[in-house]
Amino acid sequence: MNVYDSARMAEVLAPLGYGAASSPEDADMVILNTCHIREKAAEKVYSELGRLGLIKSAREADGKAMVIAVAGCVAQAEGEEMLRRAPVIDVLVGPQSYHRLPELVAQVARGGGAALNTEFPPEAKFDHLPKTRDAQGVSAFLSVQEGCDKFCSFCVVPYTRGAEFSRPLAALLDEARQLVEVGAREITLLGQNVNAYHGCAGGLGELIRHLADVEGLERIRYTTSHPLDMDENLIRAHGEVPVLMPYLHLPVQSGSDRVLAAMNRRHTADDYRRIVARLRDVRPDLALSGDFIVGFPGESDDDFAATLALVGDMGYAQAYSFKYSPRPGTPAAGLPGQIPDAVKAARLAALQSLLRSQQTAFNRACVGRSLLVLFERPGRHAGQLIGRSPYMQACYADAESHMIGEIVDVCILEAGANSLAAELIPAPSRPKSRRVA
Numbered sequence: 456m457n458v459y460d461s462a463r464m465a466e467v468l469a470p471l472g473y474g475a476a477s478s479p480e481d482a483d484m485v486i487l488n489t490c491h492i493r494e495k496a497a498e499k500v501y502s503e504l505g506r507l508g509l510i511k512s513a514r515e516a517d518g519k520a521m522v523i524a525v526a527g528c529v530a531q532a533e534g535e536e537m538l539r540r541a542p543v544i545d546v547l548v549g550p551q552s553y554h555r556l557p558e559l560v561a562q563v564a565r566g567g568g569a570a571l572n573t574e575f576p577p578e579a580k581f582d583h584l585p586k587t588r589d590a591q592g593v594s595a596f597l598s599v600q601e602g603c604d605k606f607c608s609f610c611v612v613p614y615t616r617g618a619e620f621s622r623p624l625a626a627l628l629d630e631a632r633q634l635v636e637v638g639a640r641e642i643t644l645l646g647q648n649v650n651a652y653h654g655c656a657g658g659l660g661e662l663i664r665h666l667a668d669v670e671g672l673e674r675i676r677y678t679t680s681h682p683l684d685m686d687e688n689l690i691r692a693h694g695e696v697p698v699l700m701p702y703l704h705l706p707v708q709s710g711s712d713r714v715l716a717a718m719n720r721r722h723t724a725d726d727y728r729r730i731v732a733r734l735r736d737v738r739p740d741l742a743l744s745g746d747f748i749v750g751f752p753g754e755s756d757d758d759f760a761a762t763l764a765l766v767g768d769m770g771y772a773q774a775y776s777f778k779y780s781p782r783p784g785t786p787a788a789g790l791p792g793q794i795p796d797a798v799k800a801a802r803l804a805a806l807q808s809l810l811r812s813q814q815t816a817f818n819r820a821c822v823g824r825s826l827l828v829l830f831e832r833p834g835r836h837a838g839q840l841i842g843r844s845p846y847m848q849a850c851y852a853d854a855e856s857h858m859i860g861e862i863v864d865v866c867i868l869e870a871g872a873n874s875l876a877a878e879l880i881p882a883p884s885r886p887k888s889r890r891v892a
Contacts, residue, residue, distance in 0.1 A: 463553070486526055524560075609751065619653075643675075646679070717790070753791070
């Protein structure tokens with residue numbers, strides 16, 4: 456979502472004459488687009504502001520101005536306190552207000568002091584963003600839903616992103632067509648709870664079916680999902696829409712029902728198992744990704760063992776796992792039974808070891824198979840391209856640069872923990888249609 460928002464901010468500022476700079480030292484304006492999900496990410500913002508303050512002072516000594524802006528969820532959560540703590544900031548703008556960046560920059564230019572906007576405006580920001588999208592490469596992001604109404608007890612998103620909001624179907628189809636026109640072949644649909652999308656009858660599943668009819672759009676993905684919103688229409692889409700890739704990021708957070716209840720997840724571990732089983736009924740080759748939090752307040756050894764058991768049952772192709780990080784203002788931050796960091800670290804190491812073994816096994820199972828890879832960019836070595844398999848694996852092969860943007864049949868030769876090595880299958884053997892995973 457932040458990558459998408461950053462691209463839209465650049466588009467908003469382009470009419471003012473701003474374009475991408477090669478480094479902060481060369482920049483007239485620097486925007487830090489921030490995340491507040493974890494404490495470490497938030498603290499890194501202040502460290503970066505200290506570094507930028509030195510650059511700003513050096514530029515000013517040479518008679519060059521620099522505007523420093525902080526956008527995103529840290530800006531939304533901390534507001535004026537952030538300006539007090541880091542007076543080097545000129546502009547502070549929340550994730551629902553960045554369409555107002557031009558007027559905030561103008562306010563600073565007029566000598567009005569630091570400009571702040573962390574409101575939740577009544578109008579949708581998308582109505583005020585440029586209608587024409589810049590090129591994002593062969594794989595692009597499309598924000599279809601924002602905000603969250605779930606209020607998981609550990610999460611700041613409902614407070615920084617606001618209530619769930621879905622964009623209208625027509626606007627999304629227009630933006631998708633524009634992305635394809637400027638080179639996108641794959642689009643990832645974004646939302647804090649993307650499968651809570653309700654901008655058309657039939658929800659996200661129906662949106663995917665409409666997008667599948669966009670000429671030139673050959674791959675569709677979506678993230679991030681919540682188990683509560685995995686409805687039957689969306690599940691069926693995984694088996695019925697060929698351009699919907701067989702890879703799903705479906706966070707569960709814990710395998711313990713007691714911990715899930717304390718997290719206010721409103722589903723059980725077996726609910727999650729049944730959803731995944733239904734998905735694999737309609738798409739047997741589905742690759743699963745997830746999120747896990749270890750060391751949630753009150754988590755016992757038995758609770759953690761239940762998480763390991765769930766991971767063993769599911770078999771993840773990829774997953775993200777973190778130590779619980781108390782976020783100010785969330786219900787979980789005040790719960791009794793906070794877990795010592797050493798215990799959290801040990802549990803995280805055990806979980807990540809299991810997840811790595813599953814990811815490696817999944818990748819190794821691809822050796823000898825033919826997979827369709829969308830080449831995205833040059834590789835590390837001359838004459839090499841890197842792309843993505845249907846299962847989101849990074850895949851590299853010797854190929855000519857004109858094949859960037861093409862979906863090519865390759866044979867997998869080797870598998871590492873994080874990537875696949877492949878060779879092209881001779882053209883006569885390639886499928887005629889590229890619209891099949």
